[in-house]
Amino acid sequence: LIGEADLVVVRFGEKYRQWNAAMDAGIAVTLGKPLVTLHPPELTHMLKEVNAGALAVCQRTEQVVDILDYTITGALPPPP
DSSP states (O other): OGGGOSSEEEEOSTTTOOHHHHHHHHHHHHTTOOEEEEOOGGGTTTTHHHHHTOSEEESSHHHHHHHHHHHHHOOOOOOO
């Protein structure tokens, strides 16, 4: 599925801290797929190498939605 994706979002967290997620992120970068990572701030240091390969790093699901909306429509999210 990653090979067919236009964009790959990889979520890390308490339930998503598996090697599989890191492996999927690596495969996406290797295949040249745009990568967005999603994880809580406390995992930022642990995932610094994964985040370095990402085009965007998000801490909330809403940020991922904003990125997808901007990519599709060109509309910026409202200011916080």
